[in-house]
Amino acid sequence: MFVFSTVFLTVLICILTIIVLKFSLFVVDQETVAVVERLGKFNRAATAGLNFRLPFLEWVSGWLSLRIQQIDITIETKTKDNVFVKVEVSVQYHVVAEKIYDAFYRLTDPKKQIESFVFDVIRAEVPKLILDDVFEKKDSIAIAVKNELAELMSNFGYALVKALVTNIEPDEKVKAAMNEINEQQRLRMAAQEKGEAEKILIVKNAEAEAEGMRLQGLGVANQRKAIIDGLKQSIREFQAEMSEVSPSEIMNLVMMVQYYDTLKDIGSRDKSNTIFMPHSPSSVSDIAKQLLCKSVVE
Known part of the structure; x- marks a missing residue:
């Protein structure tokens, strides 16, 4: 009987100990606070880890997270x-x-x-x-x-x-209106940029054309000067060899040679238009007379 009582008492003590520990110990997670009340009144804030409370007198009434x-x-x-x-x-x-x-x-x-x-x-x-x-x-x-x-x-x-x-x-209507305004502004800016680009292109083309015409005129002037210098040299050499021939006759001869060279050049081109020109020797003198008369009139 005594042994039974001892065993019973031991079991009872163990049960009571477990109950007391169950209601006394509690764990609080990291970055969390437990609000402990004693007999309905705030007592303390229990922080992370193992905590103790008086059983049946203190209770955890709530939890608060310290996280953001x-x-x-x-x-x-x-x-x-x-x-x-x-x-x-x-x-x-x-x-x-x-x-x-x-x-x-x-x-x-x-x-x-x-x-x-x-x-x-x-x-x-x-x-x-x-x-x-x-x-x-x-x-x-x-x-x-x-x-x-x-x-x-x-x-x-x-x-x-x-x-x-x-x-x-x-609002949706306002948003649509704002998008429309932005679109129109971008279109206007694009048109302005396009106009500026076209303006620059026109100016550059005009400058290039003017420069080309200037160079072309310079080339024609140099060409004519070279022709005149060549004619002068030819006349001097011709007079040196044949002094009895007059300068006008020499000039007619040179013009005849130039005239036939021109006819030859025109006829040798594949895509030249059809041109009817006098080709007899007398036509050269007629052209010379016409040019001379025109220069006298002017």
């Missing part, structure tokens, strides 16, 4: 120029380890409270700006959100890490 959390909020509001836009804001925040009491007890739903604050800030800032300025100053809007929330949420045990305006979505 993010909440995405979409707010519809109106700009200064009466355009409805949807502004998407992302807010990153975390619980302040030194303010566990405020973070756990002062706010029932922290996310809802943050949303309310963000709504107030966005609807106060965006109506001050026209649509174009909303796009340009979205960083300033995000800073305003952060500055406003940082002070408010610090009273409730939360710290703001960053506030970002991630997207600004105008």
Whole structure:
């Protein structure tokens, strides 16, 4: 009987010990805080690791994560120029380890409270700006959100890490109108660039043509000078050999040779047009007389 009582007592003690340990020991994960209450009143914040609480007197009433959390909020509001836009804001925040009491007890739903604050800030800032300025100053809007929330949420045990305006979505009709304006601006710029390119091309072609004509004129002038110099030399040599021949007769002879050379050159071309020209020797003198008469008249 004594042995039975001893065994029973030992088993009972073991069971009670297990129960006490079960209700006394608890583990808190990393970057997490357990809120411990004693008889319904806040007692302490248990940090990561193995923790002890008084069984039946202390309870873990809740858990708070110390990790950075993010909440995405979409707010519809109106700009200064009466355009409805949807502004998407992302807010990153975390619980302040030194303010566990405020973070756990002062706010029932922290996310809802943050949303309310963000709504107030966005609807106060965006109506001050026209649509174009909303796009340009979205960083300033995000800073305003952060500055406003940082002070408010610090009273409730939360710290703001960053506030970002991630997207600004105008009304569909306004967006289509903006796209149309951008398209027309780009088309106008393309037309201007094309016009400038064509203008440059025309100017360059004109300059090239003028330079070509100048060089062509220079070549013709040099050619004529060379012909005249050659004729002078031929006349001098002819007179040196035959002094009894007059210069006019020599000139007629030279012109005849030049005339027949011209006929030969025209006839040798494959794609030349049909030209009827006098080819008798007397025609050369007739042409010379006509040129002489024309020069005298002028």
